[in-house]
Amino acid sequence: MDFIVYNKKLQYIMLADYTEAAVCHVDDLVDGELKEVRVGDTDVLLARADSQYYALYPKCSHYQGPLVKGLLNGHRLVCPWHNACFDIRNGHRLEAPALNGLPTHEVRIEGDQVFVRLTTDKESLENPMAAPDEANLETYVIVGGGGAGAFAAEGMREGGFTGKIVMFTESQEGPYDRPNCSKDYLQGKAPDEWMPLRSEEFYQDYGIEVRTNQHVTALDPTTKRIELASGETLTYNKALVCSGGKPNPLPNPGGDLKGVYLLRSLHDSQTLRELGQQGKRVVIIGSSFIGLEGAMSLRKLGSDVDVVGLEKVPFEKALGAKIGRVVQGWHEKEGIRFHLGRKVDHLEGDGAVNAVVLDNGERLSADFVLLGLGVKPRTEFLKDVTLEKDGGVRTDAHLQIFDDLYAAGDIAHYPVADGLHRIEHWKVAGQQGHVAGLNMAGKEELYEMAPFFWTNQQGKRINYVGHATQIEEIIYDGDPEKDDAFLALYVQNGQIKAAAGLKRDQDIIAIRELMQADRMPLPEAVRQGVKWVEMLKKA
Structure with a gap:
């Protein structure tokens, strides 16, 4: 539909195009209901809350999950796949793992009909963020470039901070989609351009300095001083520690042989994908979620896969034996072999691994080995900070551990009703980073999200x-x-x-x-x- 707008002097102002359609009767939906409708050639999600209708882009900005199959709780719209959360009133992202919000459309009521007018064709929207201001000389530092760090940087800008933001990461890359490293990316189904969480231009536009290949050797909260392995030092006004986990090594003889790999980074996933495509024999030590996702992906690439685990049933402690046996059966149908209730005695090889020997004497041939033995908090660089028994740090309900020092992600022990939790999940890390970033910017947000994770098994x-x-x-x-x-x-x-x-x-x-x-x-x-x-x- 075309329309022309004139001012009082009947002068031409603009000519605009828009598409509008009646999509339902005013009583077709009740509060809390969702419905996908069509406006012209465009799919639109219709939502009703507090007797008001709202129209939004119908797919989650994280992985394009169908939001109509999600759930509406008040104004909170939750994605069915990975529980990203949005505000239907403005489309803003409320919870990780989504970074962007949802485009919204105009809604009007005429008579007993609900009309939706398409007002945008963007497929993603950033939450409102403050622009950097050179006059603000404060420096906020983020130690860690994972999900927590990425969401924290944006949380700082969303909270109104206009000073300098510096992110130090040991990775060769800026923040990327780490969960995909054991799934589609490892299988070769996700291209490289899918992996970065944001573009370099995004970080430049918002004044977020991402410094890769940087190893922090010391952080002293009393002097607010950070030391790097390069010898460089930096002082901060506020800092967030979200340094993640350090993979547990294999302590057995032969653990230092060539051909023993981890699956912790994008580079690790790229290396394993190349090996998997060669149809090699791999032994995966550890029947964890990441270990079995790695087994699934390497098997899909054509590798011959054996899994060794201490548990008699995979995931027995987390999901229970019944579900664990079911998941094991899914993998066995695809040709993955399990050796459970077993320990590794040693690895064999002349310079490079060629076999894994178990505690019962069984010998598993291997062209390479993948370790999935869990992680420990990476906090050895913190000075004058009391650590928990596992190496993590204790935060308050605002994720603060020291004056002007915050923590998020794998290292954070945060308070809950019955004690402290430390959770190693992507959504948790992202949301903690976002809350910490807001609080560093002067907000007083409590971290109260119930933990959530997902796993893809076959x-x-x-x-x-x-x-x-x-x-x-x-x-x-x-x-x-x-x-x-x-x-x-x-x-x-x-x-x-x-x-x-x-x-x-x-x-x-x-x-x-x-x-x-x-x-x-x-x-x-x-x-x-x-x-x-x-x-x-x-x-």
């Missing part, structure tokens, strides 16, 4: 919310051994502390929203059957 995405350190009971909705979709709820100290689901995305979202609102039902009520989405809407 093309099946399992979503997990909450945190259970000891599983006392598992309440199942659906049978993991028989059903295509299921929900598992983990009981600890008489409360449901976590849940895992396959193809139960809306239920997982509802459970996470209930956890964050401290409105989870007791196990007795859950055993009788719960409709989670309905419970959330009534809460």
Whole structure:
């Protein structure tokens, strides 16, 4: 539709094009409902909350997940795939792992019809951020270039900070999509251009100096002084430590042979992809989530794969034995062999590894080995900061550990109702970084998000919310051994502390929203059957 606007003197001002359509009756949706509609040739997500209609881009800005299959809680729109969260009123991103918000469209009511007018064709929008100001001489430093660091830098600008931001990372690259390193990228299905979280131009525009290949050797919070391996020193006004984890080495004889690899970085993923495409024999030591995602991806590339693990069932401590056996079966159907309840005795090879010998004497031929033995917090450079037993640091509810010093991500022990948690998940790191960045800019945001992670095991995405350190009971909705979709709820100290689901995305979202609102039902009520989405809407 074309329209012409004239001023009072009847002078021509502009000629504009727009597309508008009636998409539904005013009573077609109730509060909390979502519907995908069509305006011209464009798909639009229609949402209703507080008796108001909103129109947005219909796909998540993270991985383009279908938002209509997500869940609306008040004004919070949550993606079904990885639980990114948006505000339907303005499209702003509220939670990681999405960096961008959602384009919005105009909505008007005429008579009993809801009309949507397309007002933008952008596929991504940044949250409003302050521009750098050379007159502001303050310097905020970020130690670590992972997800926490990336979200923190933007959080500082979103919070209104206009001074200098410097990010130090040991990586050869700026912040990138690390979870993809064990999934599509390792399989060769994701091109290099997908991996950076932001472009170099973005960081330049917002005055965020990303310094790669930088090793921080010391950070003294009393003098606010940082030392680099190069000998350079820098003082800061405020700093965030989000240095991530240091992979655990293999202590056994032969662990230092050539051909023993980690899967921690983009470079690691590139190296392993090249090896996997050659159809080599690989032994993966460790049956962790990353270890089995690596096994899946290397097998898809054509490698011959053996997995060695201490647990008798993969993921038994995290997901329970029943789900662990099911996941193991998915991998075995694809030709992956398991050697569980076993330890590595030593690695053999003349300069380069050619075999892994187990504690029962079994010898597994190997052209290369992938270690998946977990990580420890990388905090050895911190001076005069009390460390927890595992090497992490304790924060307050605002993620502060010392005057003008904050922490986020894998190293942070943050307070919860029943103690402290330290969570090694991508979404957690990103959201903690964002909250820390806002607080460094002068906000007073509490970090209160229920933990969430996802894993891709042979093309099946399992979503997990909450945190259970000891599983006392598992309440199942659906049978993991028989059903295509299921929900598992983990009981600890008489409360449901976590849940895992396959193809139960809306239920997982509802459970996470209930956890964050401290409105989870007791196990007795859950055993009788719960409709989670309905419970959330009534809460």
